[in-house]
Amino acid sequence: MSAMSQVNSSTLEKTELIPPLLGATMAELTAWVQQQGQPAYRGKQLHEWIYQKGVRSLADISVFPKNWRTEVAEIPIGRSTLHYRSVAPDSAVKYLLQLADGQIVETVGIPTDKRLTVCVSTQVGCPMACDFCATGKGGYKRNLTRAEIVDQVLTVQEDFQQRVSHVVFMGMGEPLLNTENVLGAIKSLNQDVGIGQRSLTVSTVGIRDRIRELAEHRLQITLAVSLHAPNQALREQLIPSARPYPLEDLLTECREYVEITGRRVSFEYILLAGVNDLPEHALQLAKRLRGFQSHVNLIPYNPIEEVDYKRPKSDRIQAFLTVLQQQKIAVSVRYSRGLEADAACGQLRTSKKSE
Numbered sequence: 151m152s153a154m155s156q157v158n159s160s161t162l163e164k165t166e167l168i169p170p171l172l173g174a175t176m177a178e179l180t181a182w183v184q185q186q187g188q189p190a191y192r193g194k195q196l197h198e199w200i201y202q203k204g205v206r207s208l209a210d211i212s213v214f215p216k217n218w219r220t221e222v223a224e225i226p227i228g229r230s231t232l233h234y235r236s237v238a239p240d241s242a243v244k245y246l247l248q249l250a251d252g253q254i255v256e257t258v259g260i261p262t263d264k265r266l267t268v269c270v271s272t273q274v275g276c277p278m279a280c281d282f283c284a285t286g287k288g289g290y291k292r293n294l295t296r297a298e299i300v301d302q303v304l305t306v307q308e309d310f311q312q313r314v315s316h317v318v319f320m321g322m323g324e325p326l327l328n329t330e331n332v333l334g335a336i337k338s339l340n341q342d343v344g345i346g347q348r349s350l351t352v353s354t355v356g357i358r359d360r361i362r363e364l365a366e367h368r369l370q371i372t373l374a375v376s377l378h379a380p381n382q383a384l385r386e387q388l389i390p391s392a393r394p395y396p397l398e399d400l401l402t403e404c405r406e407y408v409e410i411t412g413r414r415v416s417f418e419y420i421l422l423a424g425v426n427d428l429p430e431h432a433l434q435l436a437k438r439l440r441g442f443q444s445h446v447n448l449i450p451y452n453p454i455e456e457v458d459y460k461r462p463k464s465d466r467i468q469a470f471l472t473v474l475q476q477q478k479i480a481v482s483v484r485y486s487r488g489l490e491a492d493a494a495c496g497q498l499r500t501s502k503k504s505e
Protein backbone atom coordinates (compact mmCIF):
# COMPACT_ATOMS: atom_id res chain seq x y z
CA MET A 151 0.00 0.00 0.00
CA SER A 152 2.63 2.52 1.01
CA ALA A 153 4.86 1.39 -1.87
CA MET A 154 1.99 2.06 -4.24
CA SER A 155 1.31 5.54 -2.97
CA GLN A 156 5.02 6.24 -3.33
CA VAL A 157 4.90 5.24 -6.97
CA ASN A 158 1.87 7.42 -7.49
CA SER A 159 3.30 10.50 -5.88
CA SER A 160 6.60 10.20 -7.73
CA THR A 161 4.75 9.84 -11.04
CA LEU A 162 2.76 12.92 -10.18
CA GLU A 163 5.91 14.86 -9.42
CA LYS A 164 7.41 13.81 -12.69
CA THR A 165 4.50 14.97 -14.78
CA GLU A 166 3.89 18.20 -12.89
CA LEU A 167 3.46 20.97 -15.38
CA ILE A 168 5.80 23.90 -15.09
CA PRO A 169 4.71 26.89 -17.20
CA PRO A 170 4.85 27.93 -19.99
CA LEU A 171 1.63 26.05 -20.60
CA LEU A 172 1.84 25.67 -24.37
CA GLY A 173 2.58 22.11 -25.44
CA ALA A 174 0.74 20.66 -22.44
CA THR A 175 -1.97 18.06 -22.94
CA MET A 176 -5.56 18.35 -21.77
CA ALA A 177 -4.72 16.04 -18.82
CA GLU A 178 -1.72 18.14 -17.81
CA LEU A 179 -3.69 21.37 -18.04
CA THR A 180 -6.53 19.86 -16.03
CA ALA A 181 -4.15 18.73 -13.30
CA TRP A 182 -2.61 22.20 -13.33
CA VAL A 183 -5.90 24.11 -12.90
CA GLN A 184 -6.86 21.74 -10.08
CA GLN A 185 -3.56 22.45 -8.39
CA GLN A 186 -4.51 26.11 -8.57
CA GLY A 187 -7.72 25.27 -6.69
CA GLN A 188 -10.01 25.41 -9.73
CA PRO A 189 -12.51 22.78 -10.88
CA ALA A 190 -11.38 20.24 -13.49
CA TYR A 191 -13.56 21.59 -16.31
CA ARG A 192 -11.44 24.74 -16.39
CA GLY A 193 -8.69 22.53 -17.84
CA LYS A 194 -10.81 21.93 -20.92
CA GLN A 195 -11.55 25.63 -21.21
CA LEU A 196 -7.87 26.48 -20.86
CA HIS A 197 -7.00 23.92 -23.54
CA GLU A 198 -9.53 25.40 -25.94
CA TRP A 199 -8.42 28.98 -25.35
CA ILE A 200 -4.74 28.14 -25.77
CA TYR A 201 -4.98 25.92 -28.84
CA GLN A 202 -8.17 26.93 -30.64
CA LYS A 203 -8.53 30.59 -29.78
CA GLY A 204 -4.78 31.25 -29.57
CA VAL A 205 -5.01 33.38 -26.43
CA ARG A 206 -1.74 35.06 -25.45
CA SER A 207 -2.39 35.85 -21.81
CA LEU A 208 -4.34 34.03 -19.10
CA ALA A 209 -5.78 37.42 -18.16
CA ASP A 210 -7.73 37.39 -21.43
CA ILE A 211 -9.63 34.16 -20.84
CA SER A 212 -13.02 35.73 -20.27
CA VAL A 213 -14.71 32.51 -19.11
CA PHE A 214 -12.40 32.39 -16.08
CA PRO A 215 -13.46 34.14 -12.84
CA LYS A 216 -12.06 37.65 -12.71
CA ASN A 217 -10.10 37.34 -9.48
CA TRP A 218 -8.41 34.14 -10.61
CA ARG A 219 -7.49 35.74 -13.93
CA THR A 220 -5.74 38.55 -12.07
CA GLU A 221 -3.94 36.02 -9.91
CA VAL A 222 -2.54 34.02 -12.84
CA ALA A 223 -2.13 36.92 -15.29
CA GLU A 224 1.67 36.75 -15.21
CA ILE A 225 1.94 32.98 -15.70
CA PRO A 226 3.33 32.51 -19.20
CA ILE A 227 1.42 30.64 -21.88
CA GLY A 228 4.59 30.61 -23.96
CA ARG A 229 3.77 32.80 -26.95
CA SER A 230 6.53 34.62 -28.80
CA THR A 231 6.35 38.20 -30.04
CA LEU A 232 6.63 39.16 -33.69
CA HIS A 233 9.96 40.83 -34.42
CA TYR A 234 9.73 40.99 -38.21
CA ARG A 235 7.52 39.71 -40.98
CA SER A 236 8.08 39.71 -44.73
CA VAL A 237 6.13 38.30 -47.63
CA ALA A 238 7.93 36.81 -50.65
CA PRO A 239 6.47 37.31 -54.16
CA ASP A 240 5.47 33.63 -54.14
CA SER A 241 3.41 34.38 -50.96
CA ALA A 242 5.60 32.49 -48.54
CA VAL A 243 5.72 34.51 -45.32
CA LYS A 244 8.83 34.69 -43.21
CA TYR A 245 8.59 35.50 -39.52
CA LEU A 246 11.33 36.37 -37.09
CA LEU A 247 9.95 35.57 -33.66
CA GLN A 248 11.34 36.85 -30.40
CA LEU A 249 11.42 34.38 -27.52
CA ALA A 250 11.12 35.08 -23.79
CA ASP A 251 14.92 35.34 -23.38
CA GLY A 252 15.29 37.71 -26.35
CA GLN A 253 16.59 35.08 -28.78
CA ILE A 254 15.16 35.16 -32.27
CA VAL A 255 14.07 32.25 -34.45
CA GLU A 256 12.73 32.05 -37.93
CA THR A 257 9.51 30.43 -39.10
CA VAL A 258 8.07 30.26 -42.60
CA GLY A 259 4.42 29.95 -43.61
CA ILE A 260 3.92 28.41 -47.05
CA PRO A 261 0.42 28.52 -48.59
CA THR A 262 -0.35 26.18 -51.51
CA ASP A 263 -3.89 25.62 -52.81
CA LYS A 264 -5.79 24.37 -49.80
CA ARG A 265 -2.70 23.59 -47.79
CA LEU A 266 -0.91 25.75 -45.30
CA THR A 267 2.51 24.42 -44.41
CA VAL A 268 4.66 25.77 -41.61
CA CYS A 269 8.41 25.28 -41.61
CA VAL A 270 9.44 25.33 -37.95
CA SER A 271 12.81 25.81 -36.29
CA THR A 272 13.93 23.44 -33.55
CA GLN A 273 17.03 25.25 -32.31
CA VAL A 274 18.33 28.81 -32.12
CA GLY A 275 21.10 28.49 -34.70
CA CYS A 276 22.55 25.09 -35.53
CA PRO A 277 25.76 23.29 -34.54
CA MET A 278 25.98 21.09 -37.66
CA ALA A 279 27.82 23.66 -39.81
CA CYS A 280 26.86 22.24 -43.20
CA ASP A 281 28.92 24.11 -45.76
CA PHE A 282 26.01 25.26 -47.95
CA CYS A 283 23.61 26.35 -45.19
CA ALA A 284 23.24 29.89 -43.84
CA THR A 285 21.91 28.79 -40.45
CA GLY A 286 25.08 26.87 -39.64
CA LYS A 287 27.25 29.89 -40.44
CA GLY A 288 25.74 31.80 -37.53
CA GLY A 289 26.66 29.24 -34.88
CA TYR A 290 24.47 27.59 -32.28
CA LYS A 291 22.72 29.10 -29.26
CA ARG A 292 20.30 26.62 -27.69
CA ASN A 293 17.50 24.10 -28.15
CA LEU A 294 13.93 25.31 -28.46
CA THR A 295 11.38 24.12 -25.90
CA ARG A 296 8.25 22.27 -26.99
CA ALA A 297 6.24 25.43 -26.25
CA GLU A 298 8.50 27.46 -28.54
CA ILE A 299 8.02 24.96 -31.35
CA VAL A 300 4.22 24.77 -31.01
CA ASP A 301 4.07 28.57 -30.77
CA GLN A 302 5.49 28.91 -34.28
CA VAL A 303 2.59 26.91 -35.71
CA LEU A 304 -0.05 28.87 -33.80
CA THR A 305 1.57 32.14 -34.88
CA VAL A 306 1.32 31.27 -38.58
CA GLN A 307 -2.21 29.95 -38.11
CA GLU A 308 -3.27 33.21 -36.51
CA ASP A 309 -1.57 35.37 -39.13
CA PHE A 310 -3.10 33.50 -42.07
CA GLN A 311 -6.47 33.08 -40.33
CA GLN A 312 -6.39 29.57 -41.72
CA ARG A 313 -5.76 26.18 -40.16
CA VAL A 314 -2.27 24.86 -40.58
CA SER A 315 -2.46 21.56 -42.46
CA HIS A 316 1.20 20.52 -42.57
CA VAL A 317 4.29 21.10 -40.47
CA VAL A 318 7.84 20.45 -41.63
CA PHE A 319 10.66 20.47 -39.08
CA MET A 320 13.04 21.98 -41.63
CA GLY A 321 13.76 25.40 -40.20
CA MET A 322 16.78 26.39 -38.18
CA GLY A 323 18.48 23.64 -36.22
CA GLU A 324 18.89 19.89 -36.15
CA PRO A 325 15.71 18.27 -34.75
CA LEU A 326 17.41 15.07 -33.62
CA LEU A 327 19.74 17.01 -31.34
CA ASN A 328 16.58 18.15 -29.56
CA THR A 329 14.59 14.94 -29.73
CA GLU A 330 12.71 15.22 -26.45
CA ASN A 331 11.23 18.64 -27.19
CA VAL A 332 10.62 17.76 -30.83
CA LEU A 333 8.70 14.64 -29.76
CA GLY A 334 6.76 16.72 -27.23
CA ALA A 335 5.89 19.24 -29.94
CA ILE A 336 4.85 16.49 -32.38
CA LYS A 337 2.53 15.02 -29.77
CA SER A 338 1.01 18.40 -29.04
CA LEU A 339 0.65 19.42 -32.70
CA ASN A 340 -1.08 16.12 -33.29
CA GLN A 341 -3.33 15.88 -30.23
CA ASP A 342 -3.83 19.48 -29.17
CA VAL A 343 -3.57 21.50 -32.38
CA GLY A 344 -5.14 18.67 -34.38
CA ILE A 345 -2.69 18.09 -37.23
CA GLY A 346 -2.47 14.49 -38.49
CA GLN A 347 0.84 12.70 -37.89
CA ARG A 348 1.14 11.97 -41.59
CA SER A 349 1.16 15.70 -42.21
CA LEU A 350 4.23 16.17 -40.02
CA THR A 351 7.76 15.80 -41.44
CA VAL A 352 10.99 15.76 -39.46
CA SER A 353 14.14 16.48 -41.44
CA THR A 354 17.53 15.40 -40.14
CA VAL A 355 21.08 15.42 -41.37
CA GLY A 356 21.53 12.16 -39.44
CA ILE A 357 22.81 11.74 -35.89
CA ARG A 358 24.11 8.31 -34.92
CA ASP A 359 21.46 6.11 -33.22
CA ARG A 360 18.83 8.86 -33.17
CA ILE A 361 16.90 7.66 -36.24
CA ARG A 362 16.62 4.21 -34.67
CA GLU A 363 15.46 5.79 -31.41
CA LEU A 364 12.88 7.85 -33.25
CA ALA A 365 11.63 4.73 -35.02
CA GLU A 366 10.96 3.09 -31.67
CA HIS A 367 8.27 5.69 -31.02
CA ARG A 368 6.42 4.17 -33.99
CA LEU A 369 4.99 7.46 -35.17
CA GLN A 370 3.28 7.86 -38.51
CA ILE A 371 5.23 11.03 -39.31
CA THR A 372 7.46 11.35 -42.37
CA LEU A 373 11.20 11.16 -41.85
CA ALA A 374 13.29 13.19 -44.29
CA VAL A 375 17.03 12.61 -44.35
CA SER A 376 19.40 15.19 -45.81
CA LEU A 377 21.71 13.05 -47.90
CA HIS A 378 23.19 15.52 -50.42
CA ALA A 379 25.88 13.15 -51.69
CA PRO A 380 26.00 9.60 -53.05
CA ASN A 381 29.27 8.68 -51.33
CA GLN A 382 30.97 9.24 -48.00
CA ALA A 383 33.92 11.30 -49.31
CA LEU A 384 31.72 13.90 -50.96
CA ARG A 385 29.24 13.91 -48.11
CA GLU A 386 31.97 14.65 -45.56
CA GLN A 387 33.13 17.53 -47.67
CA LEU A 388 29.68 19.15 -47.55
CA ILE A 389 28.58 18.03 -44.09
CA PRO A 390 31.38 18.00 -41.50
CA SER A 391 29.25 16.13 -38.97
CA ALA A 392 29.14 13.18 -41.39
CA ARG A 393 32.80 12.35 -40.70
CA PRO A 394 32.26 10.07 -37.70
CA TYR A 395 29.02 8.67 -39.13
CA PRO A 396 29.57 6.81 -42.41
CA LEU A 397 26.87 6.91 -45.07
CA GLU A 398 26.48 3.12 -44.83
CA ASP A 399 25.61 3.35 -41.13
CA LEU A 400 23.16 6.17 -41.80
CA LEU A 401 21.43 4.18 -44.52
CA THR A 402 21.29 1.10 -42.29
CA GLU A 403 19.44 3.12 -39.66
CA CYS A 404 17.10 4.45 -42.33
CA ARG A 405 16.32 0.90 -43.42
CA GLU A 406 15.52 0.01 -39.83
CA TYR A 407 13.26 3.04 -39.67
CA VAL A 408 11.28 1.75 -42.63
CA GLU A 409 11.07 -1.75 -41.14
CA ILE A 410 9.93 -0.57 -37.72
CA THR A 411 7.47 2.15 -38.77
CA GLY A 412 6.32 0.84 -42.16
CA ARG A 413 6.80 4.38 -43.49
CA ARG A 414 9.02 5.20 -46.43
CA VAL A 415 11.87 7.65 -45.91
CA SER A 416 12.40 10.82 -47.96
CA PHE A 417 15.93 11.65 -48.98
CA GLU A 418 16.81 15.27 -49.63
CA TYR A 419 19.54 16.01 -52.12
CA ILE A 420 20.67 19.58 -52.73
CA LEU A 421 21.96 20.08 -56.25
CA LEU A 422 25.20 22.07 -56.31
CA ALA A 423 26.55 22.82 -59.79
CA GLY A 424 29.68 20.84 -60.61
CA VAL A 425 29.89 19.42 -57.08
CA ASN A 426 27.28 16.68 -56.72
CA ASP A 427 25.09 17.11 -59.81
CA LEU A 428 26.89 15.00 -62.41
CA PRO A 429 25.15 12.03 -64.07
CA GLU A 430 27.66 9.72 -62.38
CA HIS A 431 26.51 11.03 -59.00
CA ALA A 432 22.92 10.25 -59.95
CA LEU A 433 23.92 6.71 -60.97
CA GLN A 434 25.81 6.19 -57.74
CA LEU A 435 22.84 7.47 -55.76
CA ALA A 436 20.46 5.15 -57.60
CA LYS A 437 22.73 2.20 -56.82
CA ARG A 438 22.78 3.06 -53.13
CA LEU A 439 19.02 3.42 -52.93
CA ARG A 440 17.98 0.49 -55.09
CA GLY A 441 15.20 -1.50 -53.45
CA PHE A 442 14.89 1.04 -50.68
CA GLN A 443 11.36 2.16 -49.83
CA SER A 444 12.13 5.82 -50.28
CA HIS A 445 11.51 9.01 -52.22
CA VAL A 446 14.22 11.41 -53.34
CA ASN A 447 13.61 15.16 -53.26
CA LEU A 448 16.08 17.09 -55.37
CA ILE A 449 16.50 20.64 -54.03
CA PRO A 450 18.24 23.05 -56.38
CA TYR A 451 20.67 25.02 -54.21
CA ASN A 452 19.47 28.36 -52.84
CA PRO A 453 22.31 30.85 -52.83
CA ILE A 454 23.77 32.15 -49.59
CA GLU A 455 26.40 34.87 -49.19
CA GLU A 456 29.22 33.04 -47.47
CA VAL A 457 30.01 30.41 -50.09
CA ASP A 458 30.20 30.39 -53.86
CA TYR A 459 28.27 27.28 -54.72
CA LYS A 460 25.97 27.65 -57.71
CA ARG A 461 22.56 26.32 -58.57
CA PRO A 462 22.84 24.01 -61.62
CA LYS A 463 21.26 25.14 -64.89
CA SER A 464 17.86 23.59 -65.50
CA ASP A 465 19.09 21.15 -68.17
CA ARG A 466 21.53 19.72 -65.62
CA ILE A 467 18.78 19.40 -63.05
CA GLN A 468 16.63 17.66 -65.65
CA ALA A 469 19.48 15.31 -66.62
CA PHE A 470 20.05 14.30 -62.99
CA LEU A 471 16.33 13.70 -62.57
CA THR A 472 16.16 11.61 -65.74
CA VAL A 473 18.99 9.30 -64.67
CA LEU A 474 17.23 8.59 -61.38
CA GLN A 475 13.90 8.00 -63.12
CA GLN A 476 15.50 5.62 -65.60
CA GLN A 477 16.91 3.74 -62.62
CA LYS A 478 13.37 3.46 -61.23
CA ILE A 479 14.02 5.68 -58.24
CA ALA A 480 10.98 7.60 -56.94
CA VAL A 481 12.10 11.20 -57.30
CA SER A 482 10.87 14.77 -57.65
CA VAL A 483 12.41 18.22 -57.87
CA ARG A 484 11.42 20.58 -55.11
CA TYR A 485 11.98 24.25 -55.67
CA SER A 486 12.00 26.00 -52.30
CA ARG A 487 9.49 28.72 -51.75
CA GLY A 488 10.35 32.04 -50.16
CA LEU A 489 13.63 32.58 -52.01
CA GLU A 490 13.13 36.33 -52.45
CA ALA A 491 12.51 36.83 -48.75
CA ASP A 492 15.62 34.82 -47.76
CA ALA A 493 13.16 32.33 -46.34
CA ALA A 494 14.00 29.33 -48.48
CA CYS A 495 15.75 26.14 -47.36
CA GLY A 496 19.20 26.88 -46.06
CA GLN A 497 18.74 30.64 -46.07
CA LEU A 498 17.31 30.93 -42.59
CA ARG A 499 19.21 33.17 -40.27
CA THR A 500 18.08 35.46 -37.51
CA SER A 501 18.43 38.69 -39.44
CA LYS A 502 16.26 40.79 -41.68
CA LYS A 503 17.25 40.79 -45.32
CA SER A 504 18.50 44.38 -45.31
CA GLU A 505 20.84 43.82 -42.34
Ligand code: SAH
Nearest residue numbers: 283320324353354355376418451452495496
Ligand atom coordinates in the same frame (compact mmCIF):
# COMPACT_ATOMS: atom_id res chain seq x y z
N1 SAH B 1 18.98 20.10 -39.88
C1 SAH B 1 17.92 19.48 -40.61
C2 SAH B 1 16.76 20.38 -40.94
C3 SAH B 1 17.05 21.78 -41.46
S1 SAH B 1 17.53 22.04 -43.11
C4 SAH B 1 18.49 18.84 -41.88
O1 SAH B 1 19.64 19.05 -42.20
O2 SAH B 1 17.76 18.11 -42.55
C5 SAH B 1 16.24 21.67 -44.19
C6 SAH B 1 16.76 21.29 -45.59
O3 SAH B 1 17.30 22.42 -46.31
C7 SAH B 1 17.89 20.28 -45.49
O4 SAH B 1 17.75 19.27 -46.41
C8 SAH B 1 19.08 21.17 -45.81
O5 SAH B 1 20.17 20.43 -46.19
C9 SAH B 1 18.51 22.05 -46.90
N2 SAH B 1 19.36 23.20 -47.20
C10 SAH B 1 20.31 23.77 -46.42
N3 SAH B 1 20.93 24.77 -47.06
C11 SAH B 1 20.37 24.85 -48.29
C12 SAH B 1 20.58 25.71 -49.42
N4 SAH B 1 21.46 26.70 -49.38
N5 SAH B 1 19.81 25.50 -50.50
C13 SAH B 1 18.87 24.53 -50.54
N6 SAH B 1 18.62 23.70 -49.50
C14 SAH B 1 19.37 23.85 -48.39
